[in-house]
Each structure stands twice: as C-alpha cells, then as structure tokens.
Amino acid sequence: MARMRRPRPNWRELRRHLDVRRRFRRLYGESPGQLLILLASFALCGYAGIRLLAGDWPLILLWFVGAAVLHDLVLVPLYTLGDRAVGAALARRRRPVPRAGVNYVRVPAFLSSLLLLVYWPLVLRTPEPYEPATRLDIDVFLGRWLLITAALFALSACWLLVRSWPNLWSRRPRAPWRRLWPGRSSGRLSDP
Known part of the structure; x- marks a missing residue:
C-alpha cells in the first residue's frame, strides 16, 4: 500500500x-x-x-443620573477611604499582610453592601408594600442581614487563616516570588 x-x-x-x-x-x-x-x-x-x-422616561433618566452622581461623588470616596484604612491597618502589623490581603475585607464588604442595596427597604423596616408580598414579619430582615454579614466576614477570615497558615510560624518572611508562585522551590521562573 x-x-x-x-x-x-x-x-x-x-x-x-x-x-x-x-x-x-x-x-x-x-x-x-x-x-x-x-x-x-x-x-x-x-x-x-x-x-x-x-415607560416614564423622565423619572428613569433622573434616577439614573442621580445614581451616577451619588456613586461618583459620595460612594467612591467612601470606598477609597475604607480601602486605604484597611490597607494601613494591615501594613502596621509586625508581619505585614501583602496588598492582596485587603481583598479578604473587600469581598465580604462588597457582598454585604450589595445585599443591603437590594433589600434596603426590608432591612430598614419600611413595611408598606413589602410585608404582604413576603409574608414575613418585617423585624426579621435586619437580624438576618447582620447574620449574613457576620458569616461572610467570618468565612473570609477563616480563608485568610488557611491561606496564611504556613507563614504564621516561620521565622523568616517568604521571598516576594513565593507569594506569586507558592508551589515553586526556587526563585527562577523557568522551574517546572
């Protein structure tokens, strides 16, 4: 063939x-x-x-512009202030946490804020249109939101503890490349 x-x-x-x-x-x-x-x-x-x-486009347009202005002029400075405060608190430790450690506070704070934004009428106890629709007592939502927020921060703290466990008891800090590639045995980038 x-x-x-x-x-x-x-x-x-x-x-x-x-x-x-x-x-x-x-x-x-x-x-x-x-x-x-x-x-x-x-x-x-x-x-x-x-x-x-x-639909009612002037009110929708007014709401959209108001939300953009509120976000840019009020919330962004608050985000920045909170982020810098957490970064400064983590940098003052005896063994500073890397900058990525701020994410262990940033993520649960974002999720908690998002839940508050979505459910703010129920959390702030404005029962008029919501209580008949949910069929729940209006007093339960604040406690549940606080419980979810505490659980998010506790889960994040546990995850930070698990991730930093090898570094807690070592005498010398890890080399900078070890934070980027924790499984590497040497500082060369060509290692398999």
Missing part, C-alpha cells in the same frame, strides 16, 4: 494570516472575539434601554 504524502503547509498564507491577527491586536488591543462580545453586550444594553425608556 502506498503511503500518502501529507500536504505541505502553505507558510506564506499562514504568515499572512498571523500578520493580520497581530495587526488587529496591535490596533485594537484585544482579540476579535473580545470585540464581538463587547458589541453584543452593547446591543443587549441598548435593547434594554429602549424597553426601559418606553
């Missing part, structure tokens, strides 16, 4: 194809797939905006 020869690759065509992809990535900064996903998300947001503004 005769052996079939494999077709030889067309190197010129392959090089031209790779040059087009490199040129696109250099001009746009990302892959074409990312551009397609971004355009699809813009189309979805545009459709949702058209459907939303079909």
